[in-house]
Amino acid sequence: EDQVTQSPEALRLQEGESSSLNCSYTVSGLRGLFWYRQDPGKGPEFLFTLYSAGEEKEKERLKATLTKKESFLHITAPKPEDSATYLCAVMNTGFQKLVFGTGTRLLVSP
Amino acid sequence: DAGVTQSPTHLIKTRGQQVTLRCSPISGHKSVSWYQQVLGQGPQFIFQYYEKEERGRGNFPDRFSARQFPNYSSELNVNALLLGDSALYLCASRVDLSGANVLTFGAGSRLTVL
Numbered sequence: 001e002d003q004v005t006q007s008p009e010a011l012r013l014q015e016g017e018s019s020s021l022n023c024s025y026t027v028s029g030l031r032g033l034f035w036y037r038q039d040p041g042k043g044p045e046f047l048f049t050l051y052s053a054g055e056e057k058e059k060e061r062l063k064a065t066l067t068k069k070e071s072f073l074h075i076t077a078p079k080p081e082d083s084a085t086y087l088c089a090v091m092n093t094g095f096q097k098l099v100f101g102t103g104t105r106l107l108v109s110p
Numbered sequence: 111d112a113g114v115t116q117s118p119t120h121l122i123k124t125r126g127q128q129v130t131l132r133c134s135p136i137s138g139h140k141s142v143s144w145y146q147q148v149l150g151q152g153p154q155f156i157f158q159y160y161e162k163e164e165r166g167r168g169n170f171p172d173r174f175s176a177r178q179f180p181n182y183s184s185e186l187n188v189n190a191l192l193l194g195d196s197a198l199y200l201c202a203s204r205v206d207l208s209g210a211n212v213l214t215f216g217a218g219s220r221l222t223v224l
Contacts, residue, residue, distance in 0.1 A: 004152075032209075034213075041217075043200050043216050043217045046212050046214060049210055049212060087153075089152070096141075096158055096166055098143075098145075100152030103152055
């Protein structure tokens with residue numbers, strides 16, 4: 001069964017303090033690994049899709065990387081508006097659903 | 111462009127009642143999926159529909175049902191509500207089922223069961 005584990009559960013940073021969020025996964029055959037951002041009371045907002053080990057994608061202060069067992073979301077010089085829950089999910093080659101982790105709650109203080 | 115729209119945004123029901131949630135996908139998207147998100151957890155897959163046919167079902171009881179209409183909109187029905195059904199119900203649409211194309215989520219319907 002496909003599984004996703006995210007760590008840490010919660011992370012508190014000062015503005016400008018860079019860090020990384022971890023997503024460990026097991027999947028029968030990886031079709032894609034997805035990162036979403038979710039603000040309280042709202043639906044997940046798409047950030048990145050990674051397809052194969054070694055792939056990297058960047059968007060503003062965020063950079064996502066992928067290995068065969070885990071993905072990292074690096075946040076460089078975060079701002080308070082980056083505060084949100086970051087969700088990682090995998091889709092396997094057979095079934096079309098997303099399997100999500102429980103998320104990392106990020107709080108960036110000014 | 112309009113994103114995925116869901117209605118109602120919030121609703122309160124009592125145990126044993128039935129609820130219907132509605133979703134309109136992004137124009138041109140033919141697949142709709144439903145997810146349940148309990149507070150503090152990640153979304154869990156309930157159903158996937160493509161071209162009006164069910165293409166996948168998660169580990170949920172038969173009290174949960176769904177359908178997709180010719181205009182690709184969708185409804186999720188939950189019968190005999192239990193307290194544990196309280197959650198944010200998310201609808202997601204995608205263009206089709208090829209590759210790993212992106213699922214775009216709506217803002218969700220917040221269901222509270224008393």
